[in-house]
Amino acid sequence: MSGRARDARASRFRRPGASPLSSDLPSGHRTGHGADPAARAEALRALIRRYDHEYYVLDAPTVPDAEYDRLFAELQALERDHPGLAAPDSPTARVGGAVAGGFAPVRHSRPMLSLNNAFDDDAVRGFDRRVRELLAESGLDPAQLRYSAELKYDGLAVGLRYERGRLVQAATRGDGAVGEDVTANIRTIRAIPLRLEGVGPEVLEVRGEVLMWSADFEALNARQREAGEKEFVNPRNAAAGSLRQLDPAVTARRPLRFFAYGVGEVRGAETPATHSGLLAWLESAGLPVGPERAVANDADGLLEFFRRIGERRAALPYQIDGVVYKVDRRDWHELLGYVARAPRFALAHKFPAEEAVTELLDIEVQVGRTGKLTPVARLAPVFVGGVTVTNATLHNEDEIERKGLMIGDRVVVRRAGDVIPEVVRALPREHGHEAAGRYRRFGMPHACPVCGSATEREEGEADRRCVAGLYCPAQRRQALLHFAQRRAMDIDGLGEKLVGQLVDGGLVSTPADLYRLDAATLAGLERMGEKSAANLVEAIDRSRRTTFARFLFALGIRHVGEEVARLLADAYPDVDALAGEDWDALAARKAAIQKENARRRARGEPPEPVPLEGVGPEIVDSVRRFFAEPHNREVVEALLAAGVGWEAPGGAAGEGAAAAGSHALAGKTFVLTGTLPSLTREQAAEMIRRHGGSVSGSVSKKTDYVVAGEAAGSKLDKAASLGVAVIDEAALRGMTGEK
Numbered sequence: 001m002s003g004r005a006r007d008a009r010a011s012r013f014r015r016p017g018a019s020p021l022s023s024d025l026p027s028g029h030r031t032g033h034g035a036d037p038a039a040r041a042e043a044l045r046a047l048i049r050r051y052d053h054e055y056y057v058l059d060a061p062t063v064p065d066a067e068y069d070r071l072f073a074e075l076q077a078l079e080r081d082h083p084g085l086a087a088p089d090s091p092t093a094r095v096g097g098a099v100a101g102g103f104a105p106v107r108h109s110r111p112m113l114s115l116n117n118a119f120d121d122d123a124v125r126g127f128d129r130r131v132r133e134l135l136a137e138s139g140l141d142p143a144q145l146r147y148s149a150e151l152k153y154d155g156l157a158v159g160l161r162y163e164r165g166r167l168v169q170a171a172t173r174g175d176g177a178v179g180e181d182v183t184a185n186i187r188t189i190r191a192i193p194l195r196l197e198g199v200g201p202e203v204l205e206v207r208g209e210v211l212m213w214s215a216d217f218e219a220l221n222a223r224q225r226e227a228g229e230k231e232f233v234n235p236r237n238a239a240a241g242s243l244r245q246l247d248p249a250v251t252a253r254r255p256l257r258f259f260a261y262g263v264g265e266v267r268g269a270e271t272p273a274t275h276s277g278l279l280a281w282l283e284s285a286g287l288p289v290g291p292e293r294a295v296a297n298d299a300d301g302l303l304e305f306f307r308r309i310g311e312r313r314a315a316l317p318y319q320i321d322g323v324v325y326k327v328d329r330r331d332w333h334e335l336l337g338y339v340a341r342a343p344r345f346a347l348a349h350k351f352p353a354e355e356a357v358t359e360l361l362d363i364e365v366q367v368g369r370t371g372k373l374t375p376v377a378r379l380a381p382v383f384v385g386g387v388t389v390t391n392a393t394l395h396n397e398d399e400i401e402r403k404g405l406m407i408g409d410r411v412v413v414r415r416a417g418d419v420i421p422e423v424v425r426a427l428p429r430e431h432g433h434e435a436a437g438r439y440r441r442f443g444m445p446h447a448c449p450v451c452g453s454a455t456e457r458e459e460g461e462a463d464r465r466c467v468a469g470l471y472c473p474a475q476r477r478q479a480l481l482h483f484a485q486r487r488a489m490d491i492d493g494l495g496e497k498l499v500g501q502l503v504d505g506g507l508v509s510t511p512a513d514l515y516r517l518d519a520a521t522l523a524g525l526e527r528m529g530e531k532s533a534a535n536l537v538e539a540i541d542r543s544r545r546t547t548f549a550r551f552l553f554a555l556g557i558r559h560v561g562e563e564v565a566r567l568l569a570d571a572y573p574d575v576d577a578l579a580g581e582d583w584d585a586l587a588a589r590k591a592a593i594q595k596e597n598a599r600r601r602a603r604g605e606p607p608e609p610v611p612l613e614g615v616g617p618e619i620v621d622s623v624r625r626f627f628a629e630p631h632n633r634e635v636v637e638a639l640l641a642a643g644v645g646w647e648a649p650g651g652a653a654g655e656g657a658a659a660a661g662s663h664a665l666a667g668k669t670f671v672l673t674g675t676l677p678s679l680t681r682e683q684a685a686e687m688i689r690r691h692g693g694s695v696s697g698s699v700s701k702k703t704d705y706v707v708a709g710e711a712a713g714s715k716l717d718k719a720a721s722l723g724v725a726v727i728d729e730a731a732l733r734g735m736t737g738e739k
């Protein structure tokens with residue numbers, strides 16, 4: 001192996017250029033043929049060890065990869081030219097020959113235990129209570145109890161045996177009593193020192209977890225894919241598979257890492273009295289120890305750690321499946337004893353499993369607002385990621401094909417954090433007589449499952465669509481829900497159930513029909529009283545007063561989201577102007593200006609504004625097609641006739657020219673957080689835009705102001721850390737001049 005295995009992690013280093021240490025080396029030995037090769041080799045080894053430690057353990061490299069590679073190559077050349085210099089703990093000696101006949105068994109000098117699990121707060125409190133009781137029973141003072149909390153790494157356990165500071169053997173956990181000798185493979189992991197710093201006791205067995213970082217795992221899978229080889233299911237499997245390679249040269253190419261979390265046999269050394277102290281001690285010996293750790297006094301402190309880590313989990317570079325609590329005083333460990341194979345001094349507090357297996361009962365097809373057909377997996381209910389899951393989106397037919405799913409399959413379902421559940425893959429199918437007829441292939445329907453019209457998949461598109469447009473009741477329902485949503489016309493109370501009844505009962509087929517509904521008709525519907533009918537009529541009436549941008553967004557034109565709707569509303573005075581635009585002429589004008597701007601840029605002159613910048617040909621095509629459809633124009637006419645309108649109709653720039661508009665906030669970026677006293681988020685955002693400002697979802701160095709209300713969250717901390725100004729609603733109003 002030559003050079004530093006390139007991890008997915010960028011090779012950023014704190015101090016560019018060669019380390020000052022390089023110049024401390026015996027000089028004139030670039031090729032290794034100088035006066036004292038032995039001294040040069042030792043110096044190079046010390047340097048490479050140090051760089052490995054900085055890179056893999058401290059996560060703070062100080063030299064560029066090229067410099068490291070150069071030193072490494074020099075050492076290799078030196079050892080080749082002077083075979084007498086070869087040493088088993090040289091960084092060049094990490095990769096040895098293949099193991100013949102598999103891995104030899106290793107009996108652990110002290111058993112490798114497992115941990116009891118807790119899945120909720122009560123179990124953690126129960127653990128703490130039992131520990132205190134046991135201590136009291138032994139005549140010890142529970143008030144002195146402290147816990148050490150750390151992460152539960154999702155990899156595989158190994159024991160590393162160091163004798164007089166040299167790594168002599170490494171073994172997997174196996175059944176806890178006997179594991180496998182994986183020394184040759186462990187030696188290839190650069191995070192693991194072949195030689196310890198300072199401490200060189202007779203025996204020190206370090207216990208910890210071998211794992212693969214998430215980004216390295218992704219990169220490995222990408223390489224596997226390119227090479228046409230099998231991809232790994234998750235980082236833990238990839239780590240386990242890599243460690244069990246018979247050829248260490250293969251393991252060496254796999255980006256494995258290690259975190260130490262304890263010790264086994266120790267002879268000839270005084271070890272720290274506490275677990276937290278032990279971790280620090282291992283760290284000072286040059287071993288990687290996870291940085292996320294804490295000492296807590298009681299169950300509340302442990303739960304606080306669990307919650308803090310839970311929030312940060314997704315941002316960690318490696319996978320964890322929980323946290324581990326250990327009684328900090330190590331002399332109390334033996335005293336507390338063991339139950340079966342698990343110690344009473346420790347507890348694993350696990351996150352809810354993010355993956356579970358269930359049955360794919362069926363695949364149903366939903367029709368969306370734009371006619372898009374989405375296959376949805378109907379699943380036998382399964383508890384995963386903390387909730388019961390019965391559906392998961394399958395996105396499109398290619399996705400089903402790629403995952404090779406069949407109805408009747410046992411499938412792995414994943415739900416991590418708040419993300420939408422997904423079907424990850426199918427388990428291998430059973431074959432033979434009994435399994436006959438159990439599995440069924442799925443094909444996307446060529447007739448719309450709702451209206452029976454044809455479905456179409458255009459060249460180059462992943463989705464199949466129902467061609468019927470608003471004649472398809474499913475699309476009509478979705479179009480109405482889109483129209484009524486808060487960010488569009490904001491008709492409170494018009495939910496899914498009600499829209500279903502209105503469409504199915506033939507009461508409403510286009511958004512314009514909503515404005516003809518009366519309270520008496522509505523009161524006759526299921527689950528509608530007179531009061532709620534009256535409220536809905538009022539909400540519909542209120543929605544008549546809107547903004548041009550909201551109106552355009554509400555129409556549900558394909559590719560016209562809120563942002564594009566705003567751009568269009570700013571560029572056109574009214575619907576007629578937009579619908580009547582000569583799009584070809586506009587495209588030609590745009591192209592000409594862009595060309596002119598390229599020239600101006602070359603001359604260092606400021607560019608001319610491009611009309612409808614950010615509105616590309618795909619959007620333009622969609623807008624053009626929308627207004628070319630007579631039915632759509634009728635709906636728009638009907639809406640306007642029903643009294644839907646906005647301030648400053650016919651104003652020069654739509655919303656931007658609303659009576660109260662200004663350029664007071666031009667060029668300023670705002671972030672909203674918390675609940676403002678009188679404005680909703682949308683209203684505040686609209687107010688900011690009305691005065692030329694822009695609104696962003698997250699705080700960055702570019703943010704000018706954070707507008708904070710009650711119960712403002714982490715955005716406020718971020719603002720403070722970046723020194724961004726924080727204002728309240730009153731100050732915002734002051735800046736805009738609006739009362």
Ligand code: IVH
Nearest residue numbers: 113114115150151152153156157261324343
């Ligand atoms: S301590 C006596 N600490 O969890 C305690 N184990 O169920 C022995 N693990 O096989 C283990 N992170 O693979 C401990 N910080 C941590 C851990 C950890 C992961 C794994 C380890 C072990 C399993 C126990």
